[in-house]
Amino acid sequence: MAVQVLIAEDHAVVRQGLRDFLSLDGDIAVAGETTNGREAVRLARELSPDVVLMELMMPVMDGIEATEQIRRELPEVRVVALTGVLDGGMVMAAVRAGATGFLLKNAEADELRHAVKAAATGRTYVSSAAVARLVDQVSGPAGPARLTERESEVLVMLARGKANKEIARDLHIGQQTVKTYVSHIFDKLGVHSRTQAVAHALRLGLVPPGELGRGLVVSDEYRWSA
DSSP: OOEEEEEEOSOHHHHHHHHHHHHTOTTEEEEEEESSHHHHHHHHHHHOOSEEEEESSOSSSOHHHHHHHHHHHOTTSEEEEEESSOOHHHHHHHHHHTOSEEEETTOOHHHHHHHHHHHHTTOOEEOHHHHHHHHHHOOOOSOGGGSOHHHHHHHHHHHTTOOHHHHHHHHTOOHHHHHHHHHHHHHHHTOSSHHHHHHHHHHHTOSOGGGOOTTOOOOTTSOOOO
């Protein structure tokens, strides 16, 4: 089935452009559109889309608050944050709210579609400029020794863009065990999402940049690995 997308964007021209870009891919379908955060929450409840493309600066309710509500009430619905203004604090706020992707409005059509598909499969896609801001915002934990060997192994797989099911298969363990490891990693790093965890890993040098998967685009100072 096609990935169902809800577009939350208050500018009509941008909204039309997003719709046109997504329509070029037969594996993606626009399930609905709205112009403010409050309606985005309502439509997410009503339509249960796979992914919400969420503009962060909208009237009535901003995209960060709407993202937090959607992720709290509908954890199976993924949110890709969208903005024309790149600010480190905004990137971190969106990630903390539960966004599993972050794109600038000037993203190319292919990047937009890839971000939507990545989010729909539980992966993270953050534009290179946004990752640079995100890494600047995080502070490292006490040190890499806080992670066990298996936790470090799981973190590397997260950075490669692998979902829990794939990690479980590769390590020959159950998915619940993977969830437990991920939870321990989050607790030790003091983070709340995979995006933040990978940002910490990059900052500490725990994950070789060349091993990052297509689920995460890194800044130009790192090697891009397709």
